[in-house]
Each structure stands twice: as C-alpha cells, then as structure tokens.
Amino acid sequence: MFKKRNIILFLVMIIGLVSLPSQQVHAAYTSTGWDYTNIPAGSNGSSYDSVNPKDNLYANSVGAVPIRLASGTTPTASFTYTPEDASKDPWYGGNIKIGWQGIVSADITLGTVLNIWNGLGFVANVNLPETIYSGDVQDSINNAAVPPVINIAGVDVTLSGQNFVPIGPHTLRLTLTKNNIQGIAGKLVDIASKNIFNLNNLPINFSITVPVKDITKNGAWNPATKTYYTGAQKTLTQNRFPPMVGKTDEFSVDFYGYDDIREGGTKGPLGFNIFGTGNLYAKLNADNTFMSKNRVYPTNPIKSWDQYISPSDNTGYYNTATTSETVDGSNKEISDFSFTNNYLRNYNLNLDVFNGTWDQVNQNTPSRFDRIVNFFTQKSTSGGTVSHTPTTGGSIGSTLPVQYTGKDSDGTTLSPVQVNVGEKYQTSDIKANGVTTYGAFKSGSTPTAIQSNKPTQLSISWKAPSLKSGKIVYSIVDNSFQNNVPETTFVSKISNTADTVNTYQTVTGTIPGLKPGNYAVMFKIVDDDYPTQNAYMSIDNSAYLASLDTPKFDVSNIITNERTNASDSSSINALWGDTIDEKVKYSVTDTGQNTLKDQTLTITTPKNTSFVADSLSIKVNGSSVDLSSADYSKISSGMNVTLNGVTFKSGDTVDIAYKYKVGNVSNQTINTIPVVFNAKAQFTDASGASNYTDLLPITSQQMAIKLPAEGLLFVSAPSSLSFGTVNRPYQSTDFPTISKNLQFVINNTMVGTANSNWQLSATLSQEFHTSSGQTLNSEFANLTYNDGKSTSTIKNGQTTPIYNGSGKGEQTFSLDNRFKLHVDPNGLNLGLTNDTYTSQITWNLSNGPTS
Known part of the structure; x- marks a missing residue:
C-alpha cells in the first residue's frame, strides 16, 4: 500500500509540470472504404463498429490501467422509463434511463503506472431491448444538451457518443480510453489521488438519459425485418416507448475486466512491430460470438406494451x-x-x-x-x-x-x-289526435266541436328522432287565416329515450277559450338545443275546430286509499291489495245555445287493478242512472254508459264513483284512466242548415297511485339500552333497563299474503367489555328478553327472536320493560368492577310466519 501511495504522489507531481496531450484521431478513406478502426465512437452515424479490430490485429497487451471488478462484488443494472405525463399517456414521450453501478479495483503499480495515458482497461457492453436501435441511442447521446457522466469514486468523467460505439443493432460498447476521453490521464490521477488507500474498492456508475423521441423519430425498430416499422405501425410508435413482443425484452450489461479484453493493434512503419491503437475490445468466443461476462439485469424489468x-x-x-x-x-x-x-x-x-x-x-x-x-x-x-x-x-x-x-x-x-x-339531425313529425284536420274539412268533413270561451285540452302525437329535450308550441288562426292566438307554449317539456326516438309519443296540453267560430290550430316542436330545426305543421294537418256555445262543464276528481284514508286529486300512496275509491264529478256551469245529444260516459279501471263488484254508481242531479244493462266485462278496457234523455242546463251535475283493488305489484306508479264524456253538438254548417258534429271529449284528470319497492325496513329503532350503575350482587340478579320509550317503527311493503307476517330478532355482536378490552364473560353477565310468557337470552353471535308481527305498511310497537341484565356474581372479582361495560346489539327484521 505504501508503495502504491509513493507512485501516486510522484504521478501528481509529474502531472503538475506537464500538460496532457490532446488525442485527435480521424477516419481515413481507403481502397476498401472508410477505415473506422481508430476513430472516436459516434462519428460513424448508424453504421456498426466491428466487434474486433481491423484485420484482427491485436496488440500484445492492453496498454490501459487494469480495471477489474472488486473481489466479492456484483454490479447492478437499471433500465427505467418515465413518460412525459403519465396522467395523459403512460407510453408517450419522456425518457429512458440506462444505468449501471459496481465496484472495481484499479491495479496501479510500477509496471502499469504509465498506462494512465491510455485510459481504463475495461469494456462494458450495453445490451438493449431488440426494439431499440443502438445507433439511435448513440445519436441521442451525441446530441444531449447535458452530456452523461460516469462517476468513478467521486470523480465525474463526461461521456459522449464517442464512448458508446454501436457494435450491433442492439449493443453499445462502452470504453474510457485516450481515443474517446480527452485528458483521461488527468482524470485517472484525480481518482487515484482521492482514493490512495482504496484503489481496490472504487465505486463506479453511469446513468444515460435517452429521450424517447430520439429513438423513435423513425418509428419503433422492427426486429423481424431489422428496419423501422412503416405505415400505421410507424405512426403508432413515433415518440412512444417502443412496444415489445410479449411486452418484455431483456436489457443487460456485460462487464469485461482487464483480463477479458484486448487492445486493437496496427503495424509499425516497417511492418514488423504491432502497436496498440488504444481501442479496446471484449474477448470473443471461438466462433466470434459475444462472451457473456459478469452480466447483470435490472431488478425490476420494464413491462412495455404490445x-x-x-x-x-x-x-x-x-x-x-x-x-x-x-x-x-x-x-x-x-x-x-x-x-x-x-x-x-x-x-x-x-x-x-x-x-x-x-x-x-x-x-x-x-x-x-x-x-x-x-x-x-x-x-x-x-x-x-x-x-x-x-x-x-x-x-x-x-x-x-x-x-x-x-x-x-x-x-x-x-x-x-x-x-x-x-x-x-332528423326532422320531426307532429299531429293532433281525435280531431278533424283542416285538410279533411276541405274534403267535406265537419269540424270537431269544442266549448266556446272555455279552455280546451287537446291530445298531440309527436316523433322527433334527433331530439333530447324540448317543447311543443302552437299558433291559432281563424277562418280568415288571421292570427287569433300567437305562438304559445302547449307542452313545456318533452324528451326522448332510446326506446322512443322512432315512435310517436302522446302528450296533452290546453289551448285558451275561443269565442264562437271556426279555427285552425297548428303545432311545432322546438328543440332545446336546436330551436330552429323544426317548422310548424302544414295548414292541412292542423286541428280544425268549431267553437260552439254548448253547455259548459267543469270536471273534478279525487282518489282515496281506504286502508289509510289518504285522499288527493293528483296522487296517493298505496300497497298491494289496497282498495282505491275514485270519484269524478261533472258540473254544468252554463246552459249555452247549442244543444247536445248521444251523450255517453266511458269508465275504465287502471292497469294492474281489479274492479270491485257492485261499486259503480252514476248519478245525474242526485238520481241514480240505471246500470242493469252495463257490460262490466269491458270495464278494464272501457265500459260505455249512455245518459238517455238528459238535457243539460246550468247547475246540473253528474257524479261517478267506483272502486278497484291494487294487484300484487310494487315499485311502480299506476296511472288512473280518465273518465270520458262524449256527445254530439248542434251547429250550423256552411249551407246554413242545422247539423250535429262530434264534441271534443271532456275528460277527468289522470291521477297517480304510487307503489314503493318491496321491502321490510326499519323506519326507526332504539339506539341504546342502558342499565345504569349495577352494584355487584350476592346472588344471581336481573337488573332492568333504565331506558324508556323503546319504540320500533317498521314498514312492510312486501307483496302477497304470505309476506304479511314478520319477525324482529336480536343478536349480541360482542361480549360486554371496557374501553381497555376487559371482558365480562357470558357466564357472569347476559342480556335477556321477556315477551310476557318466557325469557330468552340474547347471546353473542346468535340470533334470538323477540317479537312477531303481521300486516303491511308502517307499524309501531314498544318493547319497554322487556330487557334485563342478568348478573351471576360467581366468578366476578374486584378487578372486573368499577368500570363501564358496553356491548352492541343488532336488530334484525325478517318476513315469515309468526308461529
């Protein structure tokens, strides 16, 4: 170690006195083409450098600093992708990040000290997924605004495309030599001087950020054809993370230390000696294929798309x-x-x-x-x-x-x-129902009569395939085709569903009272979104009406649920089996000049109901109409009753009353069917002769009977049971609850007689316990219920019936003074006293027999 330190200090002194030479090499054109042997990587565009040197010439030894993986260490690799904006598109734009990290040893001795001029003696092959083209990655590195770096023991070495040479469509060779790092010797001295005592343990890592747009500007690489995708597939993959067959493809990095590399060589001037070129190559297998060495894969491989x-x-x-x-x-x-x-x-x-x-x-x-x-x-x-x-x-x-x-x-x-x-948009269609059209009148038909100076209800059928919502308006002209009533809303809201867009829908509306005379009423659909799409119907399709001074009728109606006694003129609530009492009253407010004849009433029971026998009553001015010849078999579809010999005058009344029972149905609205009064009205035709024409039917209002969905539900139930303070007894004792008003309200809307019975039960969801978790075992404390005949224990996890009832609709009952806390002092010790114990009870409703 001291020997190495002296060498390194000596090198630092030398570097301080001399400037490092700049390495400049260029491609040369020969008779066989461009010679790339000694050029920096990246200058070759999309061509591949060879996996071995030109003419397979190798130097006798590698003239770079020997670099090997540190003993006992394993490098790691990473290959990650971050899209431009994952919230928009998980595969668009963004960057791929290629990384590798390991620990190496640098063998700097007296024998290798001068090798620092040539660079680091290792090769790393970056093996890309097959849909990423190595030449595109090299171009991206060359064009990076911020070049990547490799960090060696705290010293950053700036990299470029010259350091990453494509040696195949998906493989890049990384080297750090005098040919691709200017001033490499200075970097090595810096690394060595900072790690004098740690040359056998030098952390090394590199990370390359590659924008996806750089590697897919021509679309993704097609590994099958070894070209870029074309047509729609090219467009689909531009600036997108490349798809992969099976959505995964291997990325790996091979690390070749000093003992697994060779340096390219070139012959000297006389052709005898072979000198090193500085270009480093990984050793190959005997068949010139890559030798896998220290290969590592990412811990979490990318899962792409296919x-x-x-x-x-x-x-x-x-x-x-x-x-x-x-x-x-x-x-x-x-x-x-x-x-x-x-x-x-x-x-x-x-x-x-x-x-x-x-x-x-x-x-x-x-x-x-x-x-x-x-x-x-x-x-x-x-x-x-x-x-x-x-x-x-x-x-x-x-x-x-x-x-x-x-x-x-x-x-x-x-x-x-x-x-x-x-x-x-498709245009709409609209027509009036049950009235003479102006076109029919021109062909000889009589107009439909209405009561003069009294608002009149008309029925309209419409179809508008393109409309979502809108309204219907009308305009009225008299015989001289002058506007008597300008455009006015007839129905303020109409709408379509998927089931009605191509079918006629029927709506009713009211026009104002008209003085005696003949009138044409025209209608138009106005679309909320596109109000100008539809026009008025043609004049020939308009409703042609004769406003006559006939007797004037007011109509009122009411329905009553006999079970609940609830009454209303528009809607009531009911359940299956309820009897509904419907009453309709016609009142004559004005005798008029034009008489009526052929007067009839049409009475119809609603759908999903059944007529109550002998419940129909019709009275004119209090006198019953003879119904002995009435055909009750038609009352569900419309039963007619003739009012013979009646001449109506002001103050007269007609009262209709009948009953029907709701069927076994739920979760729907039953609409009543209006009572209809029909007659013929006297009028003077165009020739001046007295004649009769159909009076527009005078009807009662439709009402609604609303039935809820089936269910057996709690409306309200006690939220707590309290037993207050319980003193530890000397013998088994039942403590009553101090809670009052233990009232239950339930609503039974189940359909059918078999579902009229129901049962309330209770379950203790957990044992009595304190906030700290101390439990009263059920052997010592139980919740009991007495129904007046016997006592039951409500146990943890066990359902106990406590109350039986029957009937439909909303029902109220109280269970005051029925619950007790049974305490057995045996086994209770002082550690279980002086604390608050709680439990939880669950109320359950079920339908079924009460026996």
Missing part, C-alpha cells in the same frame, strides 16, 4: 372509411387516425341519430366502439377493458371529443385515443 386501443364499430355500420390501418385483414374503419396535442390519436365519428345519438349509444350499447388490437399480429384481442368519457353530451352541429382509455387482458394501461363524435 396492444393498443383502436375504436371500431362492432356492428360494422360506421366502418366505411378506407384507412391506413389493417386489422383482422380489413382496412375499413370509422375513420383514419391523426394526432392532436402530439400524443392523442384521433378518430372522427359522425353518428346518424336515426341509428342512435351518442347518449343512446351509451344507454343501449356502451361498448359498441371498444376494440383492442395486438400491435404485432394486427388482430383484435379479447379480455381487455375499455371505457370512455364523456358518455353523454353529444349535440347536433358540434363535435364532442370523447376519450377512450383501457387496459389489456394483463392489466397493462394502454395509450388513450380520442373519438370526435358528431351527430346528424
């Missing part, structure tokens, strides 16, 4: 574009892709709303455009998951950017893509 998201219509409807991408043998897709924001692949999708708006696609077939493709086989794969957002919000005339994300079957996150969704 699949990508490629949206496609799995029904084929929108796969009409000829694209650059071929999947499963076809290049027909929704559109070719392009890029936005540098990283996001874009597709365009114009939805024909007749085939489903974006909202409807997501309601009906949310995975319709999901597809994952294997990059290498160009075939669609299964087992992965794809999702997209947003799933709503498409609109006519604009583009909705939708981002698709997902994972393959192995759980690898894939690059997102964007689908730009547009929608096409």
